[in-house]
Amino acid sequence: MNVKHVIKLWILGFCGVATLAFTPVFEAAPALAHGERSQEPFLRMRTVNWYDTEWVGKSTAINDVTYLRGKFHLSEDWPRAVVKPHITFINVGSPSSVFVRLSSKVGGVPMFVAGPMEIGRDYEYEVTLKARLPGHHHIHPMFSVKEAGPIAGPGGWMDITGKHEDFRNPIKTLTGETFDSETMGGVTGVGWHFFWIAVGFFWVAWFMIRPMYLVRARVLAAYGDEILLDPIDRKMGIAVLIFTMVVVTGGYLAAESKHPITVPLQAGEAKVTPLPITPNPLAIDVAHAEYDVPGRALRMTLRVSNNGTEPTSIGEFTTAGIRFTNAVGAAKMDPNYPAELVALDGLTMDVNRPIEPGETVDIHVESKDVLWEVQRLVDILHDPDQRFAGLVLSWTESGERLINPVWAPVLPVFTRLAGGA
Ligand SMILES: [Cu+2]
Structure with missing residues (x-):
């Protein structure tokens, strides 16, 4: 009996220790980056091509509302290894819940449930955020695909000022009650x-x-x-x-x-419409692409046909949120775009004049920067499917922006070719 009693006490003690061990540990140290560069480059380059990303309100006071908005193109070169975007959702990648996401809208449609999106089309999104935790935070738009996971977009810094103790998130229910969602039901x-x-x-x-x-x-x-x-x-x-x-x-x-009146959690499907297809008078085909390993440059031979009425100049190549520009593209660059994701003068071409209406020309385009290494995009060369995808941005003489998705297999090159730029 005595032995049994001792064992019982021991078990009780063990249960106590186990309870302590399972108590959640709250991490207070701020996260500086959250591993976005370790996401495979084929995922970042060949699924979602982000553009016009805007981190509205570089600094927001606690309780104030700000926005993360932009556009994206779903690449035609969507990898075979990734589930197609049949059920998708727009979210925000952030170090913990520094903002409360009040809404996500794609094409103006609230995404309180997920829905399908179409490969090859462009979408416009806006996420409404309410500042919750003060600090200097790295915020990414994030495209979630069911069974494929979240795909992070470009990251920009957003500051939140003030004190967390002042944070309130009052919500008015359909029955007219008001409560603070920060504390409501917490104890229960x-x-x-x-x-x-x-x-x-x-x-x-x-x-x-x-x-x-x-x-x-x-x-x-x-x-x-x-x-x-x-x-x-x-x-x-x-x-x-x-x-x-x-x-x-x-x-x-x-x-x-x-709470006698409740609404069940919504589990339908959001129907979102892509942006309308605008006629693009510029046709761009990738005739050849190679990645120069020692030179840290992606070289493309683009066959460009201008079927429009205005001379048009290529100004930018963007992939995985990274932007390579020449003088034309740099002049159109949003000054708030994170500088660490831009290779100004990273885009060079052997044809540096506008492409005239009716003209078809082969242009050798080189996007060269250490960003290929820093952002670990060069890892495509280790993939069994060595391909890239991105967007080529051009401007007509009257200032209209044309967007051409491009994609192609990439040949790795380990020596500089004679005459290479
Ligand atoms: Cu980040």
Whole structure:
């Protein structure tokens, strides 16, 4: 008896320690980056081609509302290895919940549920954010695809000033009540967790000591399970079953009487419309593409036909949120775009004049910068599917922007070719 008593005390102590061990540990250190560069380059280059990303409000006070908005093109070169965007969602990649996402809209449609998007089309999104945790935060638009996971877009810094203690998120329900979503139901939620953890520990502990695992295993192996169950165990099992059902039913009825009017969680499908297809008089085909490993440059031979009426100049090549520009593109660059994602003068061409109407010309375009290495995009060369995709941006003489998606296999080159730029 005495030994059994000691074992019981030991078990109780063990349960106590285990409870402490499972207590959530709150991490207070701010995260500086969150591994966006480790996402495979084929995912970043060949799924979502982001453009016009805007981190509105570089600095926002606690409780104030700001926006993350932009556009994206779903690449025609969507990798075979990635699930097609049949169920998608626009989210925000941030170091913990520094903002509260009040809404995500794609083409003006609220995305409170996910929905399909079409490969080859462009979409416009806007995420409304309410500042919650002060600090200097790296914020990314994020495209989530069911069964493929989240695909991070370019990251920009957004500051939040003030004190977290001042944060309030009042919500008015359809029945006219107002509550703060920061604190609403918090005690009830945590309370239920601890209640069921305690019941679980009791259940495990009960069978742990009647008898202990090792003894039990040997008895089970030698004589089967019937001998291990004494009538008290059966009674305890029935008692716990009844107790659980009473608690669940009571909890449900209590919640139902407190909040009689509820709306079920929405589980339909958002129907979003892509941006209209605008006629693009410029046709661009990639005739050849290679990546110069020592030179850190992607070289493309583009066959460009201008079927329009205005001379048109290529100004930018963008992929994975990284932008390579020449003088034409640099002049159109949004000054708020994160400088660490821009290779100004990173785009060079052997034809540096506008392409005239009716003209078809082969242009050797080189996008060269250490960003290929820094952003780990060069890793495409280690893929069994060595391909790239991105957008070529050009401007007509009257200032209209034309966007051409491009994609092609990439040949790695380890030596500089004679005459290469
Ligand atoms: Cu980041």
